[in-house]
Amino acid sequence: xxxxxxxxxxxxxxxxxxxxxxxxxIYDIYALNCKAFVESWSVMALGMWQERGDDxxxxxxxxxxxxxxxxxxxxxxxVHIMQVAVAPQFRRQGLGxxxxxxxxxxxxxxxxxxxxxxxxxxxxxxxxxxxxxxFQIVGRRDxxxxxxxxxxxxxxxxMSFSL
Numbered sequence: 001x002x003x004x005x006x007x008x009x010x011x012x013x014x015x016x017x018x019x020x021x022x023x024x025x026i027y028d029i030y031a032l033n034c035k036a037f038v039e040s041w042s043v044m045a046l047g048m049w050q051e052r053g054d055d056x057x058x059x060x061x062x063x064x065x066x067x068x069x070x071x072x073x074x075x076x077x078x079v080h081i082m083q084v085a086v087a088p089q090f091r092r093q094g095l096g097x098x099x100x101x102x103x104x105x106x107x108x109x110x111x112x113x114x115x116x117x118x119x120x121x122x123x124x125x126x127x128x129x130x131x132x133x134x135f136q137i138v139g140r141r142d143x144x145x146x147x148x149x150x151x152x153x154x155x156x157x158x159m160s161f162s163l
Contacts, residue, residue, distance in 0.1 A: 014062035015095075018102050021056040021069070023047070028066040029058065036085035038120075038151055049073075049082070059099060061090070068095045070103050072115075079107050079163075081117035084126075096129050104133065108163045115163065118144060118156035127157065135159040 021029060026047045034040040050056045055072040067090045071083040081103075086096045107115060118141060119126045127137075137157050144156035 015067060016060045016062065018057050018059045018070075018099065021050050021058045023050065025058050025066070026050060029056070029069050032066050032069060032085050032087055033083070035088060037083070038148060039145065041083075046071075054082075055079075055103070057099075057103070059095070065089075068099050070099055072103065074107075074110075074112065077111070077113040079103075079112050079115040081115055097132065100129070100133055104161070104163065112163050115161040117159050119159060120145060121155040121157055127159075130159050130161075133161065135161040 026043055029046050030041075030043045033046065046056070049071055055070065055074070057070045058066060059068045061067050066087060068086040069083070070081075073080045073082060084096060084100065086099075104115065115135070117130070117135070119130065121140075131137075136159065138160045139158035141156040141158060143153040145151075145154040147153045
């Protein structure tokens with residue numbers, strides 16, 4: 001578990017089950033995407049991932065607010081994690097850890113061999129989350145994240161988890 005997250009027993013009680021995203025979830029995913037990432041994706045891009053049948057899983061609270069989502073793609077026997085986002089009001093409550101544990105178990109049962117992801121060099125919270133789950137830093141991609149307004153190019157750390 002990430003050092004900053006509380007144990008699972010402190011999770012908000014009023015969460016729905018994690019489920020595959022439906023078409024009507026895309027605008028909620030887009031809104032969270034814009035809050036969570038420096039480089040947000042378009043509604044169309046997110047919808048294309050969902051339409052293609054890639055893994056786009058959502059987790060809502062009982063009031064219908066999107067708490068977290070996971071976006072990943074299976075390539076042969078590898079899982080490429082594209083995005084994991086937790087809404088600001090749900091952070092530091094163990095949701096990121098629980099969502100990833102769910103995805104790890106699901107992919108393990110499906111016979112996948114490993115999970116891979118890139119994370120911004122500056123995103124220490126995400127790095128700690130993944131390390132707490134058993135991911136290891138296996139490389140660096142120089143200048144992976146393109147420069148944006150007020151953000152210079154940034155390296156990505158490549159992380160891997162053996163299933």
